[in-house]
Amino acid sequence: MRNLAILCLCLTVACAMARQNPAGTRKGGPVTLEYMGAAGWRISDGATVILIDPYLSRILGPPPPLAPPYTRSPGDTRPGYGWNDVAAPDVAAIDAHVAHADFVFVTHTHYDHILDVPHIALKTHSVVVGTESTANVMRAYGIPEKQLITVRGGEDYDFGVLSVKVIPSLHSPLDHKHYFSSETAPAGMKPPLTLQQMHPEGGTLAYLLRFDGHQILLFGGINYIEREIEGLEPDVVLVGAASSRKEIYDYSGRLMRDLHFPPLVLPTHWDNFLAPYGASQQSSVDALQSFIQEIRAASPKTKIVVPKYFEAIPLEPELK
Numbered sequence: 001m002r003n004l005a006i007l008c009l010c011l012t013v014a015c016a017m018a019r020q021n022p023a024g025t026r027k028g029g030p031v032t033l034e035y036m037g038a039a040g041w042r043i044s045d046g047a048t049v050i051l052i053d054p055y056l057s058r059i060l061g062p063p064p065p066l067a068p069p070y071t072r073s074p075g076d077t078r079p080g081y082g083w084n085d086v087a088a089p090d091v092a093a094i095d096a097h098v099a100h101a102d103f104v105f106v107t108h109t110h111y112d113h114i115l116d117v118p119h120i121a122l123k124t125h126s127v128v129v130g131t132e133s134t135a136n137v138m139r140a141y142g143i144p145e146k147q148l149i150t151v152r153g154g155e156d157y158d159f160g161v162l163s164v165k166v167i168p169s170l171h172s173p174l175d176h177k178h179y180f181s182s183e184t185a186p187a188g189m190k191p192p193l194t195l196q197q198m199h200p201e202g203g204t205l206a207y208l209l210r211f212d213g214h215q216i217l218l219f220g221g222i223n224y225i226e227r228e229i230e231g232l233e234p235d236v237v238l239v240g241a242a243s244s245r246k247e248i249y250d251y252s253g254r255l256m257r258d259l260h261f262p263p264l265v266l267p268t269h270w271d272n273f274l275a276p277y278g279a280s281q282q283s284s285v286d287a288l289q290s291f292i293q294e295i296r297a298a299s300p301k302t303k304i305v306v307p308k309y310f311e312a313i314p315l316e317p318e319l320k
C-alpha cells in the first residue's frame with residue numbers, strides 16, 4: 001500500500017514534469033511572484049508554475065464577519081450571492097490569467113481560497129495539495145484522485161522541481177477572536193456546491209516552498225503557530241496583513257524574530273476581495289500602512305513590497 005502510494009506520487013510528479021518539459025530539458029529563469037488578489041499568488045520560474053489559493057472570480061459573496069457593508073462602485077452590476085447560493089467561477093477571468101499550472105497549494109477551504117480551484121485543476125491538470133476538506137471539494141467536481149495530495153501538516157514532500165514542508169497553522173481571528181470552525185467539507189458531496197458547502201474551513205495550513213534556491217513561506221491567513229515556524233529561514237514570506245492581525249499579540253514582531261528577519265515580506269490577503277479588480281483599493285492600501293510600520297519596526301532590514309495585481313515581483317537569485 002505504501003509502495004503503491006509512493007509509486008502514484010512519483011507518477012504524478014513525473015507527469016507534472018513531463019507536461020512542463022516534454023523535451024526533458026527544464027529551463028527555469030528567475031523566480032517571480034505575482035499577486036492575484038485575496039490570498040492568491042502565482043510563483044513561477046518560467047518552467048514550473050505554482051499557484052497558492054488562486055481566486056480570480058471575486059464574486060460579491062457573503063462578507064467576512066464585522067466587515068463594513070460593501071458599497072458597489074458605479075457600473076458594478078455583478079450578482080450578489082448568499083451562503084445558500086451556487087456561484088459559478090468566473091471562467092473568463094480565470095482563463096485570462098491562468099493558462100497553465102503544475103501545482104496548486106490551498107491553505108483552507110473558504111470560498112475566497114477554493115472557489116476557482118476545481119476549474120483550474122480540471123483545466124490545467126495541476127496537482128492540488130490541501131487538507132481533506134480541500135480534497136473533498138475537488139472530488140465533488142470530479143478532479144481525478146491522481147491530482148489530489150491530501151495533507152494535514154507536518155509532511156515534508158519532495159516533488160523533484162520543488163519540495164514543500166507543510167506547516168500546521170491557524171485561521172485569521174475574525175469577529176474579534178470569536179471565529180472558530182472545526183468543520184471539514186464532507187466526502188460524497190454532489191456538484192454544484194453552494195457557498196456554504198465549500199466553506200467549512202477544514203483546518204488551515206501554511207507551506208514552506210523550496211524552489212530554485214529560494215525558500216518561500218506561504219501563508220493564506222492571518223495567524224500562525226509559533227512553535228511550527230521557529231527556526232525557519234525563508235528568504236521570502238507572504239504575510240497575512242488584514243486588520244484582524246491586531247487581535248494577535250505582537251503578530252509582526254514574533255513572526256519576524258521566529259523567521260530570523262527575512263529579507264523580503266510580501267503582504268497578502270489585505271485587499272477587499274468583494275470588489276472587482278478594477279475598483280479602487282485605496283482604503284485597503286491605507287490600512288496596510290500600519291502593517292508596513294510594524295514590519296519595519298520589528299525587522300528594519302526587511303524589504304516590503306506591496307504587490308499590484310498581476311505585476312511580477314522578481315526574486316534576486318543571490319537573495320540568500
Ligand SMILES: [Zn+2]
Binds near residue numbers: 110
Ligand atoms: Zn478563511
Ligand SMILES: [Zn+2]
Binds near residue numbers: 110269
Ligand atoms: Zn480568506
